[in-house]
Amino acid sequence: MRFLVTAGPTREPIDPVRYLSNRSSGKMGFAIAAAALQAGHKVTLISGPVNLDPPRGAQFISVSTSEEMFEATDRYVRNCDVLVMCAAVTDYKAKNVSPGKIKKRDANFSLQLVPTRDILGSLAKQDRQFLVVGFAAETNDVEGNAQKKLRDKNCDIVVANDVSRANSGMESDENEVTILFRNGEKEKFSRTSKQIIARELVKIIANMREKCLTKKM
Ligand code: CTP
Numbered sequence: 001m002r003f004l005v006t007a008g009p010t011r012e013p014i015d016p017v018r019y020l021s022n023r024s025s026g027k028m029g030f031a032i033a034a035a036a037l038q039a040g041h042k043v044t045l046i047s048g049p050v051n052l053d054p055p056r057g058a059q060f061i062s063v064s065t066s067e068e069m070f071e072a073t074d075r076y077v078r079n080c081d082v083l084v085m086c087a088a089v090t091d092y093k094a095k096n097v098s099p100g101k102i103k104k105r106d107a108n109f110s111l112q113l114v115p116t117r118d119i120l121g122s123l124a125k126q127d128r129q130f131l132v133v134g135f136a137a138e139t140n141d142v143e144g145n146a147q148k149k150l151r152d153k154n155c156d157i158v159v160a161n162d163v164s165r166a167n168s169g170m171e172s173d174e175n176e177v178t179i180l181f182r183n184g185e186k187e188k189f190s191r192t193s194k195q196i197i198a199r200e201l202v203k204i205i206a207n208m209r210e211k212c213l214t215k216k217m
Pocket of ligand 1: 066085086087088089090091116117118119120121133134135136137138149
């Protein structure tokens with residue numbers, strides 16, 4: 001099976017020295033890529049800027065902005081069986097990127113932001129052959145908000161995680177997730193290493209993709 005995994009944050013430039021981004025470390029996405037390789041799948045890993053070595057055997061594509069991540073994902077997803085959209089794509093970017101360093105002044109400063117493209121939303125809504133796994137980073141009503149993303153972004157699976165806790169989710173080596181399926185079923189994983197969650201997730205995804213293929217035949 002061919003997996004396309006996105007990971008890490010994106011960076012949206014403000015000027016030559018500043019950017020908007022988030023705390024994503026890329027650990028969950030890299031763990032999924034490694035687990036998929038271990039299970040014998042082919043993996044393309046598209047990542048924003050992180051401090052991690054790509055797993056050996058993965059086709060690795062390094063990107064920075066959300067638009068670069070969209071272009072790479074759009075290109076590689078066509079040859080994939082599964083898209084795992086684990087990246088924490090920055091939601092807004094500067095309307096105008098300053099070509100020179102913005103000088104400090106003794107006054108308040110406002111920056112006009114515009115939304116970035118929703119990569120998952122736009123790719124999953126197309127007529128598609130690949131299975132779509134989205135992630136949901138939430139601080140409140142974790143399951144309710146994740147259910148909404150499952151529907152709105154036309155995902156087959158959403159992995160919901162509570163990012164309000166310091167010992168789980170963003171930047172941590174551990175995670176605690178609830179996996180939501182389209183038929184309303186769900187599976188909970190209490191706090192454990194991202195490697196263990198990744199292994200289980202890859203099994204669930206591969207099983208589901210197999211089932212979809214058998215149904216179509
Ligand atoms: N996502 C995406 N493109 C974006 C924003 C998010 O593809 N511009 C994807 C993420 O990779 C993830 C899912 O959408 O798989 C949900 O991301 P999340 O950050 O939880 O939610 P948002 O859609 O950004 O909504 P909100 O910030 O309001 O929770």
